[in-house]
Amino acid sequence: MARRALGHATLTLVQAVETALADSDRCLLVACSGGPDSLALAQAVVHVGRRRQLPIAAVVVDHGLQAGSAEQAAAASSSLARMGFTQVSVRPVEVIDSGAGPEGDARTARYRALELEAGERGGATVLLGHTRDDQAETVLLGLARGSGIRSLAGMAVRNGPDGRWLRPLLGIGRKVTEQACRENGLKPWQDPHNLDPAYARVRVRRTVLPMLEAELGPGVADALARTAMLARDDADLLDALAAEADPGTAALDCLQLESLPPALRRRMLARWLRLEHGLGDLSAGHLFAVDALLTDWHGQSGVDLPGGVRVRRANGGLHLG
Numbered sequence: 001m002a003r004r005a006l007g008h009a010t011l012t013l014v015q016a017v018e019t020a021l022a023d024s025d026r027c028l029l030v031a032c033s034g035g036p037d038s039l040a041l042a043q044a045v046v047h048v049g050r051r052r053q054l055p056i057a058a059v060v061v062d063h064g065l066q067a068g069s070a071e072q073a074a075a076a077s078s079s080l081a082r083m084g085f086t087q088v089s090v091r092p093v094e095v096i097d098s099g100a101g102p103e104g105d106a107r108t109a110r111y112r113a114l115e116l117e118a119g120e121r122g123g124a125t126v127l128l129g130h131t132r133d134d135q136a137e138t139v140l141l142g143l144a145r146g147s148g149i150r151s152l153a154g155m156a157v158r159n160g161p162d163g164r165w166l167r168p169l170l171g172i173g174r175k176v177t178e179q180a181c182r183e184n185g186l187k188p189w190q191d192p193h194n195l196d197p198a199y200a201r202v203r204v205r206r207t208v209l210p211m212l213e214a215e216l217g218p219g220v221a222d223a224l225a226r227t228a229m230l231a232r233d234d235a236d237l238l239d240a241l242a243a244e245a246d247p248g249t250a251a252l253d254c255l256q257l258e259s260l261p262p263a264l265r266r267r268m269l270a271r272w273l274r275l276e277h278g279l280g281d282l283s284a285g286h287l288f289a290v291d292a293l294l295t296d297w298h299g300q301s302g303v304d305l306p307g308g309v310r311v312r313r314a315n316g317g318l319h320l321g
């Protein structure tokens, strides 16, 4: 199809994909749920693949969590085939309960399946359909968690092995993906989970963000997405400084840590706990308790952390046991 024949919204998506891809010449693998965002993304990828003469493929993950999920995955697969994808895989996955909640467990299973699919396609670039609205929701949820600027940083446009996970639509609103679906006669699937107020993200999407837009004026989602970008840069810099200051020893020197600014000190503590004991998901409360062994030391015996790990202060150092 000639480029000038594209609708305005479709063209916007095509340009976003082109920009995010830069000069990549890998196979383009679209992760498609059948929802409006990833369906519109898939349509844009068809055009980009044609223009760049790159192989394209799509993968639909069937989480098997709802009745009819296999039929829904098959319907998404048919839509993709009609769009021009000759390579479409449906990957059923087993969602294992890790205690992290059904959304998180489904995400873990999905990303593992996408990684496998990308590997089988020679290290394809994986394109995900997260939009600016998803990013704004992520920032608000991170803000409510109160765990610092990393949780405000939202999702990165590019991450994963060799930067092969791509979210080209992070700067684009959901209205545009919906419009692109209409322009191309696509019939997206509406995930019933996206309407279920049991999920915090759904409440943010359907109640909190519209209220903020109504009370503070339009552009809140845009501002939140910009906040994510700025927070990401700041968090990356602070993490790099903490990595540079890391002595790489099994114990940490209390005097040295006490002299550091709190932002750096707490990052060094988090890094040490992660690298020494694999404690990657510490709550802010746990981190503050360990920090208090430095800033509010009055002989407390130590701090107990998940996994039976204990941090003690002894002989001028912090030790893990």
Ligand SMILES: Nc1ncnc2c1ncn2[C@@H]1O[C@H](COP(=O)(O)OP(=O)(O)OP(=O)(O)O)[C@@H](O)[C@H]1O
Binding pocket: 030, 031, 032, 033, 034, 035, 036, 037, 038, 039, 059, 060, 061, 062, 063, 110, 127, 128, 129, 130, 131, 134, 191, 194
């Ligand atoms: N079952 C799935 N199979 C393949 N990819 C998926 C699946 N679910 C989500 N994804 C990918 O992750 C992205 C984000 O999914 P999520 O469900 O969080 O957002 P969404 O805004 O509802 O997206 P969509 O409108 O595409 O469903 C999707 O756009 C898609 O790229």
